[in-house]
Amino acid sequence: MGHASIVAMAPQVTDSLAFLLSKLGQVASERFAVHLAPLGLRPRHCAVLQLLAGAPLGQLALAKTISVAPSVVVDMLDELEALGAVRRVRDTADRRRQVVEITDKGRELGRSAALAAAQVDAELLGALEPGREGELRKTLTAAAGTLGLLPPR
Amino acid sequence: MGHASIVAMAPQVTDSLAFLLSKLGQVASERFAVHLAPLGLRPRHCAVLQLLAGAPLGQLALAKTISVAPSVVVDMLDELEALGAVRRVRDTADRRRQVVEITDKGRELGRSAALAAAQVDAELLGALEPGREGELRKTLTAAAGTLGLLPPR
DNA sequence: TATTGTTATACTCTATAACTATA
DNA sequence: TATAGTTATAGAGTATAACAATA
Numbered sequence: 487m488g489h490a491s492i493v494a495m496a497p498q499v500t501d502s503l504a505f506l507l508s509k510l511g512q513v514a515s516e517r518f519a520v521h522l523a524p525l526g527l528r529p530r531h532c533a534v535l536q537l538l539a540g541a542p543l544g545q546l547a548l549a550k551t552i553s554v555a556p557s558v559v560v561d562m563l564d565e566l567e568a569l570g571a572v573r574r575v576r577d578t579a580d581r582r583r584q585v586v587e588i589t590d591k592g593r594e595l596g597r598s599a600a601l602a603a604a605q606v607d608a609e610l611l612g613a614l615e616p617g618r619e620g621e622l623r624k625t626l627t628a629a630a631g632t633l634g635l636l637p638p639r
Numbered sequence: 640m641g642h643a644s645i646v647a648m649a650p651q652v653t654d655s656l657a658f659l660l661s662k663l664g665q666v667a668s669e670r671f672a673v674h675l676a677p678l679g680l681r682p683r684h685c686a687v688l689q690l691l692a693g694a695p696l697g698q699l700a701l702a703k704t705i706s707v708a709p710s711v712v713v714d715m716l717d718e719l720e721a722l723g724a725v726r727r728v729r730d731t732a733d734r735r736r737q738v739v740e741i742t743d744k745g746r747e748l749g750r751s752a753a754l755a756a757a758q759v760d761a762e763l764l765g766a767l768e769p770g771r772e773g774e775l776r777k778t779l780t781a782a783a784g785t786l787g788l789l790p791p792r
Numbered sequence: 793t794a795t796t797g798t799t800a801t802a803c804t805c806t807a808t809a810a811c812t813a814t815a
Numbered sequence: 816t817a818t819a820g821t822t823a824t825a826g827a828g829t830a831t832a833a834c835a836a837t838a
Contacts, residue, residue, distance in 0.1 A: 502756035506779040511664010603655035
């Protein structure tokens with residue numbers, strides 16, 4: 487007889503965390519998008535609103551912080567500006583820069599988005615034992631943090 | 640003082656399970672894709688291989704079971720057939736149907752894919768307390784099952 | 793007329809590269 | 816010449832709808 491394996495390996499692909507996270511992640515985004523649509527928001531806008539709620543930021547700094555291409559930031563800001571959620575302010579000292587500020591409307595949208603996210607959480611885990619949710623959140627937060635997926639607090 | 644909330648709500652979008660699952664799911668797929676590439680496989684092929692390992696299936700039944708469009712099934716099967724992983728056999732009783740069978744090569748690829756998935760799991764959770772993994776797998780499996788994301792065992 | 797599988801097309805999301813205006 | 820932001824283009828992935836063969 488050989489050594490017992492130290493880690494529990496998934497015998498099938500569908501038992502792996504990689505597969506489960508992929509599938510659940512896809513469903514989570516889709517449902518989140520549905521709940522955000524009435525607000526005029528898309529999932530990718532949320533990290534921007536949350537980040538700007540902390541402090542104004544230039545577009546390139548923003549792009550780097552949330553790990554998306556600068557061209558995507560332009561697009562997202564066009565949309566958020568159309569909603570009145572953010573303002574682009576030309577930097578008088580360096581006229582190439584646009585400093586992006588959140589508005590009161592933007593803060594309100596951020597709070598509504600958090601409520602929408604909570605509703606999705608309930609949908610995803612409604613059938614689960616209630617006690618598990620906090621623990622799951624903790625574990626996933628730790629994993630996401632380690633992988634550098636979370637904006638700085 | 641009001642009632643205490645029964646569920647723990649995430650105060651910020653990035654604390655929500657919806658957000659965490661979306662992000663982790665995206666990373667999981669990307670890394671899984673990287674590990675599968677040398678095998679000529681993509682993540683979406685895996686559920687097909689696993690399903691066919693159980694029993695042969697017509698294409699439409701296959702599409703319905705894994706919840707993808709029939710046109711996507713055509714594409715996936717073209718790729719899997721090119722790898723020698725599956726065979727399309729014309730049904731002699733109903734010549735419209737193609738019955739899809741897995742080959743020995745396909746079974747072998749399925750096993751390799753499971754190993755690749757295990758490697759990704761280790762990457763995603765390497766920094767976590769080891770004990771958490773089994774529990775996380777259990778919780779995610781339950782959630783995925785409830786949402787109908789898992790092929791029948 | 794309905795069903796199986798296929799093809800053609802379009803849509804979403806993102807990334808890459810070329811461009812402008814400032815520095 | 817380098818940088819901030821923008822625009823144009825292309826890629827991956829999926830879904831929708833029109834189509835051919837068979838029932």
